[in-house]
Amino acid sequence: MKRFISLFILLFVFIVIVQVFERPARETIMFFPIDPTVRFTTAETKLSLQSQKKENNYVVDWIVTSSLDRTAYLRQDISLLFANGRLISTQSKWKENGKNLIQQKRLEQKGSRLFQAISYHQGELHNGNDIRSSQKMSGDTLYVIDSSFAPLQSFRKPTTNEQKTWANTLNKQTQTIVNKAANEMDKILKKDDYYHLYLPELVQYNEQPFMDLTTNETEVMVGNLWEGLYKNYFLGIKKQNGSIESPIGSTVPLILIKKDYSKLFVVTETADGEIVILKQLLEFTK
Template identity: 40%
Template sequence: MNRILHLLAMITLTIMTIHIVYNAGKTEESFTYFPTDQKASFHTADTSLTLIGEAANGYTIKWEVSSVLDRKAYLRQDISLLYVNGLLKEKIGQDWKQEEDKIHLDKKIQQDDSANFKAISFHHAELHRNGRITSTQKITHDDLYVLHSTDAPLHSFHQPIGKEDKEWKFVIDQIIQNRLKLALQKTEGKFNINHDQYTVIPLTDMYQFEASTLPGFNEQETKKILGRLWEGIYKNYFLGIKGMDGTTIDPVGSTIPLILIANDQSHLFVISELKNGEAMILRQQIPAH
């Protein structure tokens, strides 16, 4: 329990004034959702987080993202976002690949305190065949907890085993939930959004809709919404957030984006609090179905 209290002392929540960063207009997307290719599929797609061991000022984890399509695609791209205790630590991607089926990305990350690491990845392929353009996509993730303390061995887990793991997971999860709750409350108050009119899902949980459907939507509609969502995430978040003054803000340090899907199925919001305290709020229309 002393280790848990030490963690709480190390990680604090900062209350800052929100300003608006708003991108609701039509933009040319780099990821483009085309009708799903019924013949193309990923042989494999994976995101993994692995504790390597002690480092000079803490410890190191390895972050890997890979995918193999069952054919070469006109365009291939994988991107991944890594959040530490609910804040964006790093992002990885690469130049668009033409006539490629395989992608592999990896990076080593150093951290000095106990933390939860959440990685969420989007694997995308655009295919051109017989004058028709289609696409296929997949979302993968990983979730790792690392306990680092001067009075106990370095330890990591994906799922808690034993009482101490469960206590640490509870404390770290509360820190993350409080950060996201605060970001949501600020946005609600600033932009008059009532979260009771929305289904609220963290971006890092969107992988679950690979095997199920979004509330109120069928499988095909879910795939289309996810594809268009990642169009917006890539253009307006991953590559940098455009402020109203035309400047580009680095998303590193921002909270995990919350996806707010309207109960009337007409639109969704993407909200996040940036490192400087500003708010990112994106709106996407959901075509009638």
């Protein structure tokens, strides 16, 4: 009987060890040097409003799709959705030995809101010991008007006077929410020493280099920024007391980049009102 128990324990340990070694790669975002020969054929984030309400709520569809031009060792997409300046939901998906990813969420919401989504698409490519990556960002913006004074409607860019009025109102509401973090940083840093932008604005640097940087340097900065955002924001925000809090309810991250490109800061206000400042040293200086 003792021998049987010993064999059982050995078998159990062996199974556990095999499971540990055979477990697939953990979902993560790690930046590696860009492979200029690899590109994304598709990288899209789309927000749309369903025409019919569900009881008293409306439904927003949020779809994230991407396709690499070849099979990658690891394909990963993450996406964040903000409403009136605060994070309301995230999406994340990864696949080994793949090139295509698609994600979709349907969210019930109410009240007029400015929705802003931004996604980071990455492929990790292995060639022996040489590891490279390919990356792209995508995003979308959607104004949804849900008011007893107007029919349910949505638009990306206002065209009518009514839409312009609503857009102006929602933009001001959003700016009021995110201003607290910006005002706190004004007390700490010399504003003129930093470039500043909000996370959804980062998408424009898919196609153009950042101020005073080459295209390659911009890609390095963007890749390292997303690696840091994934670990220290997307997965949870570390507060001053050491606890980890969900990013849901936090404000749109403010990015401050020192003009000599030695470092950057990411600033957000958590759902319970604490200002959190993340610092990242850049891999190059100008």
